[in-house]
Structures are given as C-alpha cells and as structure tokens.
Amino acid sequence: MRNFSSYFEFNPCIICKSNDFKVLKKSKYNEDLNEDKLLQLYKSSSDEKLIDQMVCCKECNLVYLNPRVKSNIILNSYTNSDDPTFFEQNNLRIRTFKKQLNKIVRTLSITPNKNYILDIGCAGGAFPKAAHDLGFKVIGIEPNKWLVNEGIKKYNIDLKSGILSDFNFQKENFNIITLWDVIEHLTNPEEVLHSISHIIKNDGYLLINYPDVNSLACKLMRSKWPFYLNVHLFYFNRKTINKFLDNCGFKVISCEPFWQTLELGYILKRASAYFKIFKIAYFISKKIKLDKIPFKYNLGQTFIIAQKKAGHEKNLE
Ligand SMILES: [Zn+2]
Structure with a gap:
C-alpha cells in the first residue's frame, strides 16, 4: 500500500x-x-x-x-458536492420534522413565534422549512452550497452556506439550536458545542439527533449497521453523549428513539447495499408501485433534548 x-x-x-x-x-x-x-x-x-x-x-x-x-x-x-437523491426525500423529512416539532412544542410548552431557531447542518432546508411553517423564526446553515441553493429556491427561507465559525452570531441570540444527524459528522464537535453555548440563550434548548451505537438495531445488525459510514466520525451511546454534553455545559433532559419516515423504495435501495434480499424487495416494491409509500423506521436514531446549564458561559471566560 x-x-x-x-x-x-x-x-x-x-x-x-x-x-x-x-x-x-x-x-x-x-x-x-x-x-x-x-x-x-x-x-x-x-x-x-x-x-x-x-x-x-x-x-x-x-x-x-x-x-x-x-x-x-x-x-x-x-x-463542493451535489446530492440530488438526498433532496428527493425532503417532503417526507419535512413531515417527520413537523410531527417531532409539534411534540417538542407540547413537551416544553413553548410558543413558536416567540422562539428563534438555528439549525446547524440543515442540508436542503427540510427542518428550517418545517419550523418556518409552524411559526418559528428560523435560520439554517449548511456547508454544502448546492443543497443551500436548492433549499432557498424551493422554500424561500433563510438558509446560508457555511459552517458555524463562518458566522458572527450575537451572544445569547437563539432560543433553540438543532443538530439533526450532524454531531457524528463534525470534525471538532467540542469547538462547535462551545460556540453553541455562547450563542444560545441561558435557558435555551439544544436538540440533537444521532445514531446510537448501543441501540438494539446496532447490536443485531453488527457490522452491517447502516450508520457505520466513513462520514460518521463519532459513535456515541447514551452514556458518552451525556458525558460529552455535560463537559460542554449542557444537561440532557430527555432521550428517546427517533422514528424517521422516508419512501419505502429509497430505504430498500439503500438497504440493498448491505443485504441482498432488499435488492429483490426493492424491485418488487417498484413493480407493485409501493416504492413511493411513506415508511416509518428506527435503526438506532436517538433524539436528545438538552438545556444549557446556568453559569456555564461564565466558567468559560
Ligand atoms: Zn475518552
């Protein structure tokens, strides 16, 4: 070699x-x-x-x-890459996010139009679109220029290309900051979490969705667990993510499985890379025209609500 x-x-x-x-x-x-x-x-x-x-x-x-x-x-x-297959599933992503956000609004008793959200790593803008439709003020940032342009064209919402350190957001600017399927991709999660701690309000909420390496799906599928990807640099479980967030000044207040809805055909096609049986299932689903139906699944995706610990910002300075 x-x-x-x-x-x-x-x-x-x-x-x-x-x-x-x-x-x-x-x-x-x-x-x-x-x-x-x-x-x-x-x-x-x-x-x-x-x-x-x-x-x-x-x-x-x-x-x-x-x-x-x-x-x-x-x-x-x-x-600098473009990613049309990812964008095709956005309608179902928006639907999933709306359901989840409605649940969060009820759980935390928050009023959408009084809350400003920053979505970090917003991809094609599915979450910002869902939040916008529910009445939140929201901005999404994403390094991929192509996805950001597509999102702006399609939804006419506030999306910007770049990473968090490219922006100069004011101190205690946001009520809610979200990392949907993002934390495992970050090369410097600690630095990002410390920046978040600076720009989130004192009682602000941090929402994180990540694939849990201790989940039942991971244990059953072993090396074929679909979240073992080269783009995933970190494999948290409930214990390690709690410890990591605690170190960065956030207290986890809830942790539960996250159920994602995507088109059956899209899921089967991706699954066929791991198990040949899904290739057959994919072709059958297309043949009998079931490939476009929404399908709800969980393979270890875990959703966390964390809150900024009082006084943490002071400790940093
Ligand atoms: Zn360690």
Whole structure:
C-alpha cells in the first residue's frame, strides 16, 4: 500500500483527551486510494461504508474513527458536492420534522413565534422549512452550497452556506439550536458545542439527533449497521453523549428513539447495499408501485433534548 499519511490525522478522545484506545475495526484501504476518492467519501449523505479505523477510548469508551481523514479534506468535500437523491426525500423529512416539532412544542410548552431557531447542518432546508411553517423564526446553515441553493429556491427561507465559525452570531441570540444527524459528522464537535453555548440563550434548548451505537438495531445488525459510514466520525451511546454534553455545559433532559419516515423504495435501495434480499424487495416494491409509500423506521436514531446549564458561559471566560 502507498503511503497516505499526509491525508490522515490522529486525534485524542473528545471526552477525556486520552490517546489510549483499543482498535474495534481495522482500516480497509485499497491500493488505488487517492485524494479524489477520499473527497468522494464525504458527500453530505454519502453511504460509503466505513473504511477508516474505528477505535474505542480505553478511559471513557467513546467509539470514534482514529486516525481519520484530515478535517480540511472532509470539509472541502462537503462544501463542493451535489446530492440530488438526498433532496428527493425532503417532503417526507419535512413531515417527520413537523410531527417531532409539534411534540417538542407540547413537551416544553413553548410558543413558536416567540422562539428563534438555528439549525446547524440543515442540508436542503427540510427542518428550517418545517419550523418556518409552524411559526418559528428560523435560520439554517449548511456547508454544502448546492443543497443551500436548492433549499432557498424551493422554500424561500433563510438558509446560508457555511459552517458555524463562518458566522458572527450575537451572544445569547437563539432560543433553540438543532443538530439533526450532524454531531457524528463534525470534525471538532467540542469547538462547535462551545460556540453553541455562547450563542444560545441561558435557558435555551439544544436538540440533537444521532445514531446510537448501543441501540438494539446496532447490536443485531453488527457490522452491517447502516450508520457505520466513513462520514460518521463519532459513535456515541447514551452514556458518552451525556458525558460529552455535560463537559460542554449542557444537561440532557430527555432521550428517546427517533422514528424517521422516508419512501419505502429509497430505504430498500439503500438497504440493498448491505443485504441482498432488499435488492429483490426493492424491485418488487417498484413493480407493485409501493416504492413511493411513506415508511416509518428506527435503526438506532436517538433524539436528545438538552438545556444549557446556568453559569456555564461564565466558567468559560
Ligand atoms: Zn475518552
């Protein structure tokens, strides 16, 4: 194998800073790997299976990729790819988000038009669109320029391309900040969480959806769990995400499975990359015209409501 060390970097654990880890899955690089191929791995919804080394921190049990592709290569790839298949499922994503938001409004007894939301990593704007329709004031940011342009064209809402550090949001600006299927993609989640802590109001809510590596689906599917992807740099469970958020100044107030609705055909097509039986199911669903029906599923996606701990901002300064 050629020497690719210039593309990779080692990172300490983001929870306990330890460099001591045990290898769970070894890396699987092909002879013909090059920078173009690495860039290809990091499209926003890339379903490229895991090829980087997966490790578990010996101190706190956080599972993460180490070493992994350098941050600048990952970000460059997110910024400059287009992703039409991802966008096609947006109507169902909006429907799922509206249901979830209505539930949150009831649980937290909040009034939509009195709350300003920042959605970080909004992809094609499905969540901001849902929040906007329910009466929230909302802005979405996303590194992928193509998705942002498509979202603005289609929904005429406030979306901006870039990552959090590109923007100069005011201190205590937002009531709610959301990370939908984003935290596991971040190269520097700690830095992002500290920035969030600065721009969220003191009693503000942080909503996070992530794939849980301790979920039943993960345990049953083992190496075929569909969230083992090269774009997923961190594999949290309830314990590690609690610890991580606590370190960053947030207290978890609820944690539950998140049920996603997408078209049956889209799910079967993606699943066929893992289990051949789904390829047959996909063709049958198309033949009998069931491929467009909405299908509700959970494969370990977990939804967290966290709240900024009082006085944390002061401790940072
Ligand atoms: Zn650790």
